Amino acid sequence: xxxxxxxxxxxxxxxxxxxxxxxxxxxxxxxxxxxxxxxxxxxxxxxxxxxxxxxxxxxxxxxxxxxxxxxxxxxxxxxxxxxxxxxxxxxxxxxxxxxxxxxxxxxxxxxxxxxxxxxxxxxxx
Numbered sequence: 001x002x003x004x005x006x007x008x009x010x011x012x013x014x015x016x017x018x019x020x021x022x023x024x025x026x027x028x029x030x031x032x033x034x035x036x037x038x039x040x041x042x043x044x045x046x047x048x049x050x051x052x053x054x055x056x057x058x059x060x061x062x063x064x065x066x067x068x069x070x071x072x073x074x075x076x077x078x079x080x081x082x083x084x085x086x087x088x089x090x091x092x093x094x095x096x097x098x099x100x101x102x103x104x105x106x107x108x109x110x111x112x113x114x115x116x117x118x119x120x121x122x123x124x125x
Contacts, residue, residue, distance in 0.1 A: 008119060009122075014088055014124065020096075020121070022036075031102050032100060034072055035050035037095045039118075048068065049068055056103070058070055059105060088125045091122050095116055
């Protein structure tokens, strides 16, 4: 079992940056693929980025590629999302998720087994 807790969300102006963090507890964290999803009011949950168990492969949604960076520190059981050049359309609740499939990292929410409670990111214009 894996428990995930997100932090780092907040209110920023367009063009600003935030670093989101996800702390994991439980065994075998390093064997899991990790991902960040986001969900805005009235919208479907969408994948933002994911990373394989060995940091060997990452995937980014086209809407965030070049602006966001996902990383993990297996020694600390954490995964982070650095968000730069934020836009109002990035406003959403951001969720951390873990999948037992280590490689390649899954891209759909149904393939993830564990979820955090979410952290709110609001970008003002």
